Amino acid sequence: MNNLLRTSAFASSFALLAGLGAAQAAGDVTVGLQLEPPHLDPTGAAAGAIDQVLYSNVFEGLTRFGPDGSVDPGLAESWEISEDGTEYTFHLHEGVTFHDGTDLTAEDVVFTLDRARAEESANAQKALFEGIESVEAVDSLTVKVTLSEPDGSFLFNMAWGDAVIVAPESIEDIKSNPIGTGAFKFSDWTQGDSIDLVKNPDYWGTPAALDTATFKFISDPSAAFAAVMAEDVDAFYSYPAPENLANFEADPRFRVLVGSTEGETILAMNNGAEPFNDPKVREAVAHAIDRSALIDGAMFGYGEPIGTHFAPHNPDYVDLTEQSNYDPERSKQLLEEAGYGDGFTTTLKLPPPSYARRGGEIIAAQLREVGIETEITNVEWAQWLENVFNGKDFGLTIVSHTEPMDIGIYARPDYYFQYDNPDFQQVIETLTATADPEGRSKLWQQAQQIIADDYVNGYLFQLPLMSVVKTGLEGIWADAPTQAVDLTAVHWAE
Amino acid sequence: MIRYTLKRLQSLIISLIVASIVIFAAIEIVPGDPASFMLGVNAQPDTVAALREQLGLDVPLYQRYLNWIGGMLTGDFGVSYTYRTPVSDIIGERLWISLPLALYALSLTVLVAFPVGILAASRRGSATDVTVMGATQLGVAIPNFWFAMLMVLVFAINLRWFSAGGFPGWDAGFWVALKALTLPAIALALPQASILARVMRSSLLDTLSEDYIRTCRAKGLTRKQALWRHALRNALIPVLTIVGLQFSFLLAGAIIIENVFFLPGLGRLVFQSISQRDLIVVESVVMMLVFAVIVVNFAVDLAYAWVDPRLRGRQ
Numbered sequence: 001m002n003n004l005l006r007t008s009a010f011a012s013s014f015a016l017l018a019g020l021g022a023a024q025a026a027g028d029v030t031v032g033l034q035l036e037p038p039h040l041d042p043t044g045a046a047a048g049a050i051d052q053v054l055y056s057n058v059f060e061g062l063t064r065f066g067p068d069g070s071v072d073p074g075l076a077e078s079w080e081i082s083e084d085g086t087e088y089t090f091h092l093h094e095g096v097t098f099h100d101g102t103d104l105t106a107e108d109v110v111f112t113l114d115r116a117r118a119e120e121s122a123n124a125q126k127a128l129f130e131g132i133e134s135v136e137a138v139d140s141l142t143v144k145v146t147l148s149e150p151d152g153s154f155l156f157n158m159a160w161g162d163a164v165i166v167a168p169e170s171i172e173d174i175k176s177n178p179i180g181t182g183a184f185k186f187s188d189w190t191q192g193d194s195i196d197l198v199k200n201p202d203y204w205g206t207p208a209a210l211d212t213a214t215f216k217f218i219s220d221p222s223a224a225f226a227a228v229m230a231e232d233v234d235a236f237y238s239y240p241a242p243e244n245l246a247n248f249e250a251d252p253r254f255r256v257l258v259g260s261t262e263g264e265t266i267l268a269m270n271n272g273a274e275p276f277n278d279p280k281v282r283e284a285v286a287h288a289i290d291r292s293a294l295i296d297g298a299m300f301g302y303g304e305p306i307g308t309h310f311a312p313h314n315p316d317y318v319d320l321t322e323q324s325n326y327d328p329e330r331s332k333q334l335l336e337e338a339g340y341g342d343g344f345t346t347t348l349k350l351p352p353p354s355y356a357r358r359g360g361e362i363i364a365a366q367l368r369e370v371g372i373e374t375e376i377t378n379v380e381w382a383q384w385l386e387n388v389f390n391g392k393d394f395g396l397t398i399v400s401h402t403e404p405m406d407i408g409i410y411a412r413p414d415y416y417f418q419y420d421n422p423d424f425q426q427v428i429e430t431l432t433a434t435a436d437p438e439g440r441s442k443l444w445q446q447a448q449q450i451i452a453d454d455y456v457n458g459y460l461f462q463l464p465l466m467s468v469v470k471t472g473l474e475g476i477w478a479d480a481p482t483q484a485v486d487l488t489a490v491h492w493a494e
Numbered sequence: 495m496i497r498y499t500l501k502r503l504q505s506l507i508i509s510l511i512v513a514s515i516v517i518f519a520a521i522e523i524v525p526g527d528p529a530s531f532m533l534g535v536n537a538q539p540d541t542v543a544a545l546r547e548q549l550g551l552d553v554p555l556y557q558r559y560l561n562w563i564g565g566m567l568t569g570d571f572g573v574s575y576t577y578r579t580p581v582s583d584i585i586g587e588r589l590w591i592s593l594p595l596a597l598y599a600l601s602l603t604v605l606v607a608f609p610v611g612i613l614a615a616s617r618r619g620s621a622t623d624v625t626v627m628g629a630t631q632l633g634v635a636i637p638n639f640w641f642a643m644l645m646v647l648v649f650a651i652n653l654r655w656f657s658a659g660g661f662p663g664w665d666a667g668f669w670v671a672l673k674a675l676t677l678p679a680i681a682l683a684l685p686q687a688s689i690l691a692r693v694m695r696s697s698l699l700d701t702l703s704e705d706y707i708r709t710c711r712a713k714g715l716t717r718k719q720a721l722w723r724h725a726l727r728n729a730l731i732p733v734l735t736i737v738g739l740q741f742s743f744l745l746a747g748a749i750i751i752e753n754v755f756f757l758p759g760l761g762r763l764v765f766q767s768i769s770q771r772d773l774i775v776v777e778s779v780v781m782m783l784v785f786a787v788i789v790v791n792f793a794v795d796l797a798y799a800w801v802d803p804r805l806r807g808r809q
Contacts, residue, residue, distance in 0.1 A: 038578075039577055045534075120548075123541070124534055127538060175579075190662070190663045192757075218659070222754070223658070226646045226647075226650060226659065227756070229658070230654065230657060232659070352769075381769065382771040383526055385535075386527060386530070387525065390527075
């Protein structure tokens with residue numbers, strides 16, 4: 001009897017302990033990220049790290065991105081668009097409160113949009129709000145936005161992290177104490193180390209499955225490897241060292257998610273200067289690049305080849321890779337025709353990410369094969385922005401353009417690659433004024449074709465997103481339609 | 495002693511002024527505009543201009559220098575461009591990791607190096623001496639980041655005794671925080687302890703061959719008594735210099751170790767701020783480190799004078 005008692009007591013206390021462990025594990029998650037947000041205001045800087053932590057977790061917009069890049073209702077449960085496409089009437093969800101207890105009203109939306117488009121606004125994506133002529137509150141839950149002209153991307157624009165709804169009462173301290181309407185509340189920031197979020201018990205929508213979430217910032221790739229292996233983190237989103245992925249794939253403790261991002265990686269050419277102002281030279285460069293060798297060498301085989309500036313997972317994507325296939329003979333012939341039979345020397349400026357540094361070496365070798373010599377310079381981001389992006393002092397450079405649907409940059413003649421084609425600009429103008437989906441689809445495709453025909457840049461590959469996740473953790477987005485680590489649906493399997 | 499101290503103090507102030515000018519000039523001429531860095535590739539010129547104005551980047555260079563220096567004298571280090579919080583708060587927070595880490599590593603260094611050095615010197619030529627010399631040779635030669643990674647592999651990944659890195663903060667509890675600093679401190683201390691042990695040994699041996707030690711021995715003291723009562727104090731002067739240098743090195747130079755263990759210390763702050771063009775943070779941290787080095791040297795100079803009274807009379 002004594003024995004039996006003791007055994008059952010032991011068993012039950014053991015079960016209790018195990019239960020405690022499980023309950024704790026079920027409610028918490030620690031996600032590793034490479035970059036720490038500089039501050040916590042998504043509407044005040046271009047840093048993707050801010051959105052990674054806060055988008056949809058803490059802050060929400062009128063509309064929001066789904067995991068597949070679709071634009072879904074957010075704080076606005078429905079909307080009407082006027083006949084001429086210039087008036088959007090948004091109906092807000094009832095009973096939504098900010099984390100400080102105040103109600104979400106139409107006035108908050110008016111405040112947010114007016115603040116973002118104000119003259120002294122430092123919103124990094126001010127262009128998203130440029131077409132807004134006026135914003136008014138019709139009643140406490142209805143907002144009418146009037147545009148100066150129809151804009152087919154408006155609902156898409158409102159889903160960006162830069163357009164999340166903030167309240168005038170909490171705007172003062174938003175950079176250190178973000179108050180939003182999301183399923184998680186901001187709890188603590190150990191600067192340089194981690195940010196903690198806790199579940200919002202008063203959330204208006206489907207509540208989060210997790211009780212707490214911690215984002216841990218680990219920039220060094222080998223430290224990231226150690227943190228995952230030691231199980232200090234439950235997931236590492238956008239894992240920085242593709243060379244280690246095989247290790248994780250072989251380890252039953254982990255799963256590797258490979259998805260797509262909005263990042264078109266391009267070999268940008270200076271269209272405004274010799275010799276790349278000659279389309280033949282640009283075409284020659286395009287044919288000199290062997291994309292599969294590049295993807296294998298620089299990305300360990302991860303990444304999808306592209307032939308134009310558009311994301312392959314987008315329904316309107318046109319596969320134009322054949323048009324700039326690897327053909328060094330054709331390349332040499334084109335150079336001959338352009339008057340560079342003996343080749344030429346140009347600069348190749350490489351920013352810090354490994355796709356650029358590693359890719360640059362491979363591309364330099366491939367260009368050398370057809371007679372183009374490159375002087376490689378490694379630059380920091382700030383230097384890249386100053387010299388290449390603003391100063392336009394470069395021949396070639398490699399960079400990934402991660403803003404979603406940003407083919408419109410080709411309509412800006414003063415943009416750093418200085419492509420100036422009135423036909424293309426016309427297409428983008430028509431596109432902006434078109435709201436009908438079918439018409440838009442045709443125009444997107446036309447735009448892709450024009451820049452591929454003009455060989456504006458060398459189109460390399462779509463930047464992959466690789467995340468390592470502990471077995472049993474579910475709901476982490478594999479793709480990145482925007483830079484967000486949306487934890488609202490993340491949970492541990494039973 | 496007072497004259498000596500004043501003289502040292504004067505050169506300390508001159509060094510600080512020169513350093514501040516050099517630091518400001520060097521950092522301001524580096525290309526890269528903080529505002530356009532923060533706003534990214536889609537930003538429009540008028541947004542960048544608006545942000546530059548908000549950050550106070552639109553005033554002339556000399557005025558920014560004066561604002562910076564003037565602020566620093568009153569303890570106001572300005573506001574970080576990227577974090578938008580007072581620089582003094584950021585530095586203060588990081589210092590609470592780097593300073594304890596440097597002190598922890600330095601104590602380990604001294605605790606290991608002193609006995610080992612004395613032991614080797616007192617048994618010169620013995621097997622112990624040879625072993626110690628060999629081991630310290632190895633300790634100096636092993637790169638500390640490699641040793642750090644090895645420790646992570648063994649103690650964090652395989653044995654799971656420590657986490658692979660990160661810092662929970664002092665409010666998580668003293669022992670928890672100290673535990674997080676243990677592997678980094680050992681990694682930092684290994685080469686320093688090896689260097690210091692070798693310096694301790696050779697300095698002691700030098701002193702032991704001096705005339706006054708021979709005199710002591712002739713008067714009947716044993717080798718051991720002569721070592722403890724007379725040689726040790728005099729042998730400490732070169733050792734103190736090294737300890738002073740090591741402290742400044744540990745405070746400023748832990749960048750690599752802070753990266754291996756993803757510790758949010760000063761070293762990593764500088765590293766990050768440079769790449770983010772958070773110039774005001776870089777300037778302030780570097781200035782503070784220079785200040786720390788100069789003050790430590792000043793303290794070492796005073797310690798010399800204390801150990802060796804002859805120095806007080808000179809100059």
